[in-house]
Amino acid sequence: MKEIRNICCIGAGYVGGPTMAVIAQKCPHITVNVVDINAQRIADWNDTDLSKLPIFEPGLAEVVAEARNRNLFYSTDIEKSIQEADAIFISVNTPTKTYGVGKGMAADLKFVELCARQIARVAKEDKIVVEKSTLPVRTAQAIRTILDATGNGAQFQVLSNPEFLAEGTAIADLYAPDRVLIGGGEDAAGQEAIQALAAVYRNWVPKENIFTTRVWSSELSKLTANAFLAQRVSSINAISALCEKTGADVDEVAKAIGMDSRIGAKFLKSSVGFGGSCFQKDILNLVYLCRHFNLPEAADYWEQVVKMNDYQKHRFAKNIIDSLFNTVSGKKIAFLGWAFKKDTNDTRESAAIYVADELLQDRAEIHVYDPKVPAEKIYADLEYLQTQKTGCHPEGSEATRDLLNRVTVHQNPYDAMKDAHAIAILTEWDEFKTYDWQKVYEEMLKPAFVFDGRNIVDKAQLEALGFEVYNIGKGK
Numbered sequence: 001m002k003e004i005r006n007i008c009c010i011g012a013g014y015v016g017g018p019t020m021a022v023i024a025q026k027c028p029h030i031t032v033n034v035v036d037i038n039a040q041r042i043a044d045w046n047d048t049d050l051s052k053l054p055i056f057e058p059g060l061a062e063v064v065a066e067a068r069n070r071n072l073f074y075s076t077d078i079e080k081s082i083q084e085a086d087a088i089f090i091s092v093n094t095p096t097k098t099y100g101v102g103k104g105m106a107a108d109l110k111f112v113e114l115c116a117r118q119i120a121r122v123a124k125e126d127k128i129v130v131e132k133s134t135l136p137v138r139t140a141q142a143i144r145t146i147l148d149a150t151g152n153g154a155q156f157q158v159l160s161n162p163e164f165l166a167e168g169t170a171i172a173d174l175y176a177p178d179r180v181l182i183g184g185g186e187d188a189a190g191q192e193a194i195q196a197l198a199a200v201y202r203n204w205v206p207k208e209n210i211f212t213t214r215v216w217s218s219e220l221s222k223l224t225a226n227a228f229l230a231q232r233v234s235s236i237n238a239i240s241a242l243c244e245k246t247g248a249d250v251d252e253v254a255k256a257i258g259m260d261s262r263i264g265a266k267f268l269k270s271s272v273g274f275g276g277s278c279f280q281k282d283i284l285n286l287v288y289l290c291r292h293f294n295l296p297e298a299a300d301y302w303e304q305v306v307k308m309n310d311y312q313k314h315r316f317a318k319n320i321i322d323s324l325f326n327t328v329s330g331k332k333i334a335f336l337g338w339a340f341k342k343d344t345n346d347t348r349e350s351a352a353i354y355v356a357d358e359l360l361q362d363r364a365e366i367h368v369y370d371p372k373v374p375a376e377k378i379y380a381d382l383e384y385l386q387t388q389k390t391g392c393h394p395e396g397s398e399a400t401r402d403l404l405n406r407v408t409v410h411q412n413p414y415d416a417m418k419d420a421h422a423i424a425i426l427t428e429w430d431e432f433k434t435y436d437w438q439k440v441y442e443e444m445l446k447p448a449f450v451f452d453g454r455n456i457v458d459k460a461q462l463e464a465l466g467f468e469v470y471n472i473g474k475g476k
């Protein structure tokens with residue numbers, strides 16, 4: 001297998017965008033073409049105004065500025081980029097299926113299949129095809145079957161190289177990954193392909209951190225890693241409910257158990273519930289696989305992680321309604337944060353969407369401020385949830401229009417909080433800690449409630465100002 005000198009990445013999203021920018025920056029001798037069917041997204045990646053990049057990620061703009069138009073290119077010419085490439089990364093979205101067999105559980109692989117068919121149709125020379133998207137175990141077999149059916153003489157090697165970056169820290173994660181995982185065929189050609197891809201990463205990743213496995217182990221490791229991480233969050237969130245009943249403090253419990261080196265301190269931060277495009281989707285996919293292979297006990301075990309997360313979001317919303325004298329009808333509730341975590345503009349599966357929906361069903365007036373999420377995204381998230389719940393397109397539905405009319409998005413946090421009955425903190429943006437809480441208190445209706453879904457503000461300080469403060473997992 002020849003050295004990789006030209007890469008095509010199909011999918012210019014949260015994974016393809018940052019990952020390829022870092023490969024291009026660290027490997028100036030490799031040409032990297034990032035392609036997408038979404039022309040607007042590609043135009044945004046090419047925008048000379050770096051604040052217009054489609055993804056907000058600390059440090060990303062600097063990397064793009066260095067490599068773009070040197071050896072990093074964004075385009076919609078997918079076929080040309082496939083033809084020129086030695087290695088083609090598939091980084092397209094793999095959402096949960098919303099229809100037919102496996103609806104609500106299985107990963108929808110239609111975009112991946114389309115990529116495989118396009119590669120099969122266009123490629124005339126040997127290629128390495130890299131699964132960068134998160135895929136169910138044994139997808140490489142399906143991709144291989146499609147590629148091998150071309151009969152045009154080109155030889156393909158399919159590798160699994162899952163991405164472990166987390167949003168908000170993507171550039172740091174890509175610069176110093178805990179490991180790069182590459183799975184491939186066990187025959188000589190498979191091993192050669194693995195080494196060709198490993199050589200790309202060796203430009204900046206120490207060789208001890210590059211772990212090669214058989215392809216099925218690599219595919220399954222990605223789902224497993226996300227399931228384990230999410231399971232830790234659900235576990236500590238389950239304990240937070242018990243803390244609230246018993247007078248224990250979940251942050252103290254988390255610290256105490258995290259000091260045990262067998263448990264470790266990370267991913268034990270209790271919250272309003274995990275969000276993001278990966279955790280729920282990947283666990284549901286794992287559950288689906290377990291059921292498919294007739295392992296119902298294993299399936300039920302992992303499904304509980306998602307159920308616990310739903311419970312946590314619901315518990316937070318219910319506590320707001322209960323505390324506001326059993327109704328939020330007509331009451332102004334300020335939402336600080338809409339993104340699923342800080343330092344990203346991504347809102348997929350954000351807890352904020354579900355909490356807002358529950359309060360809107362109780363006729364609240366929601367006023368949102370998020371430093372990075374645009375208003376149209378917030379409305380689209382709520383509208384999409386109505387589609388999911390009702391099974392039909394909500395456009396024109398009076399109930400949905402009424403619901404969206406009760407949502408206002410602000411550019412200034414103080415406007416969002418002025419005259420509010422309550423503030424709900426949904427995302428842990430650092431700037432929320434720096435607000436003039438005295439001014440906020442003076443401008444709110446009394447009693448002034450704060451529901452801190454991230455445990456980031458100083459409870460004692462706010463209580464001293466007169467606020468009624470509710471945290472996650474802090475018993476009285």
Ligand code: NAD
Binds near residue numbers: 165
């Ligand atoms: P995304 O939705 O941000 O980006 C996917 C892109 O693929 C979109 O721009 C879409 O237009 C494009 N696309 C879809 N079909 C295409 C086709 N046939 N041809 C060309 N372009 C096409 O998704 P993402 O967050 O980047 O996730 C991609 C994959 O990576 C998923 O499988 C996800 O599970 C996995 N992953 C995501 C993260 C994360 O933090 N977001 C981390 C690790 C792994």
Ligand code: UDX
Binds near residue numbers: 271279
């Ligand atoms: C996750 C995985 O961490 C990453 O390895 C994988 O590649 C993609 O999925 P991401 O979803 O971007 O990354 O962010 P992550 O930091 O894992 O947070 C996910 C959600 O869990 C967020 O809503 C976050 O606020 C929440 N979380 C995380 C907690 O509530 N408590 C924690 O201790 C950690």
